[in-house]
Amino acid sequence: xxxxxxxxxxxxxxxxxxxxxxxxxxxxxxxxxxxxxxxxxxxxxxxxxxxxxxxxxxxxxxxxxxxxxxxxxxxxxxxxxxxxxxxxxxxxxxxxxxxxxxxxxxxxxxxxxxxxxxxxxxxxxxxxxxxxxxxxxxxxxxxxxxxxxxxxxxxxxxxxxxxxxxxxxxxxxxxxxxxxxxxxxxxxxxxxxxxxxxxxxxxxxxxxxxxxxxxxxxxxxxxxxxxxxxxxxxxxxxx
Amino acid sequence: xxxxxxxxxxxxxxxxxxxxxxxxxxxxxxxxxxxxxxxxxxxxxxxxxxxxxxxxxxxxxxxxxxxxxxxxxxxxxxxxxxxxxxxxxxxxxxxxxxxxxxxxxxxxxxxxxxxxxxxxxxxxxxxxxxxxxxxxxxxxxxxxxxxxxxxxxxxxxxxxxxxxxxxxxxxxxxxxxxxxxxxxxxxxxxxxxxxxxxxxxxxxxxxxxxxxxxxxxxxxxxxxxxxxxxxxxxxxxxx
Numbered sequence: 001x002x003x004x005x006x007x008x009x010x011x012x013x014x015x016x017x018x019x020x021x022x023x024x025x026x027x028x029x030x031x032x033x034x035x036x037x038x039x040x041x042x043x044x045x046x047x048x049x050x051x052x053x054x055x056x057x058x059x060x061x062x063x064x065x066x067x068x069x070x071x072x073x074x075x076x077x078x079x080x081x082x083x084x085x086x087x088x089x090x091x092x093x094x095x096x097x098x099x100x101x102x103x104x105x106x107x108x109x110x111x112x113x114x115x116x117x118x119x120x121x122x123x124x125x126x127x128x129x130x131x132x133x134x135x136x137x138x139x140x141x142x143x144x145x146x147x148x149x150x151x152x153x154x155x156x157x158x159x160x161x162x163x164x165x166x167x168x169x170x171x172x173x174x175x176x177x178x179x180x181x182x183x184x185x186x187x188x189x190x191x192x193x194x195x196x197x198x199x200x201x202x203x204x205x206x207x208x209x210x211x212x213x214x215x216x217x218x219x220x221x222x223x224x225x226x227x228x229x230x231x232x233x234x235x236x237x238x239x
Numbered sequence: 240x241x242x243x244x245x246x247x248x249x250x251x252x253x254x255x256x257x258x259x260x261x262x263x264x265x266x267x268x269x270x271x272x273x274x275x276x277x278x279x280x281x282x283x284x285x286x287x288x289x290x291x292x293x294x295x296x297x298x299x300x301x302x303x304x305x306x307x308x309x310x311x312x313x314x315x316x317x318x319x320x321x322x323x324x325x326x327x328x329x330x331x332x333x334x335x336x337x338x339x340x341x342x343x344x345x346x347x348x349x350x351x352x353x354x355x356x357x358x359x360x361x362x363x364x365x366x367x368x369x370x371x372x373x374x375x376x377x378x379x380x381x382x383x384x385x386x387x388x389x390x391x392x393x394x395x396x397x398x399x400x401x402x403x404x405x406x407x408x409x410x411x412x413x414x415x416x417x418x419x420x421x422x423x424x425x426x427x428x429x430x431x432x433x434x435x436x437x438x439x440x441x442x443x444x445x446x447x448x449x450x451x452x453x454x455x456x457x458x459x460x461x462x463x464x465x466x467x468x469x470x471x472x473x474x475x476x477x478x
Contacts (some may be wrong), residue, residue: 100278100285205469208450216425
């Protein structure tokens with residue numbers, strides 16, 4: 001399993017003991033959620049937008065429209081020409097602005113004896129790079145990856161996008177090459193110093209995220225059963 | 240209740256029907272979590288870091304060290320002089336770089352009849368501005384606000400920071416003046432068009448976040464009971 005890259009910004013400066021370099025850890029963090037925080041620079045200032053994502057072995061996929069002003073203004077090969085799918089994805093890599101995508105799972109609140117040692121147990125991945133705007137079959141495939149990541153089975157169940165809908169969708173692929181993962185877990189660490197003698201309770205309050213029973217759209221005709229792949233989704237834990 | 244500001248970047252361009260302008264909605268989103276995503280610009284590129292926060296009527300408070308390279312390199316009045324608390328907080332406002340802090344709660348996965356109408360139910364707040372580095376009593380108060388937001392009762396229970404610990408902490412305050420809130424909720428919206436005739440199930444798979452039973456640090460002496468304020472925290476739902 002290849003290691004995660006160590007560039008100037010993915011090298012773990014702070015709390016290096018929390019840094020992970022295994023790509024399996026990156027995929028585990030990405031698998032455990034479906035909403036990321038996308039950071040872009042707009043007029044010199046940062047903007048952080050939540051958005052859904054999917055991923056495969058090489059790329060993270062997400063919608064570009066959430067950050068449309070900054071991210072895809074001039075880079076979308078489909079824009080203004082809905083019928084054209086001639087542009088080769090990736091051929092504008094040089095022009096795309098840099099982004100940072102962060103996926104975070106909060107696992108617990110760490111209550112120590114001292115305020116200073118309080119913290120959060122979490123798993124987080126940060127991915128840096130210049131995303132490519134996808135077109136043609138790559139765009140459809142990116143959309144499939146996102147859909148199947150969020151709701152496995154749904155790509156074959158729901159109505160797929162029309163040409164017009166596809167043209168109205170901006171899809172980006174961000175290489176997973178430059179990424180870092182940080183994981184913090186376990187109890188507080190001030191039990192063996194002088195604070196351990198204070199007689200104070202310390203530990204972790206777990207934070208859990210899960211899915212509930214699917215809620216049917218009130219507009220559904222009566223008697224339409226929940227398909228198995230959606231019922232399964234409701235039972236699956238997000239971990 | 241004053242309305243949220245509408246600057247160029249907090250005006251709701253996309254899906255304006257999801258935009259909220261009531262400050263009560265902002266506080267509701269901030270109350271419902273304790274981890275935000277902080278966006279900063281480092282060497283012209285965005286960086287998005289998860290970190291804990293607290294807030295009062297005027298400001299969001301968070302630690303600066305998570306983005307230390309970019310954010311507080313030259314702006315921390317305490318840096319390099321751990322004994323000094325003479326600097327007036329706020330007097331370097333002009334110098335501080337811009338940040339964007341985003342708090343997001345995912346409430347459900349919206350499964351529509353068409354892939355195009357799929358989405359996420361969520362509540363999200365974005366706050367823009369130039370944070371102030373806090374010093375002296377303001378720094379201690381900011382730390383109290385964060386601690387009490389994450390774990391009410393803990394400021395009076397745990398050992399408070401020493402002078403040395405305070406000096407090693409960088410605390411930032413970001414005005415809540417420039418903020419926007421977006422909320423998406425409810426079933427998918429393709430039930431009344433032609434896709435409503437496809438006979439496909441549609442609805443929402445809820446996503447819930449909660450807290451679990453506090454897990455004691457294995458280093459605790461036997462028989463040390465969980466204090467009431469921590470037991471309450473474990474029972475409280477994150478909504």
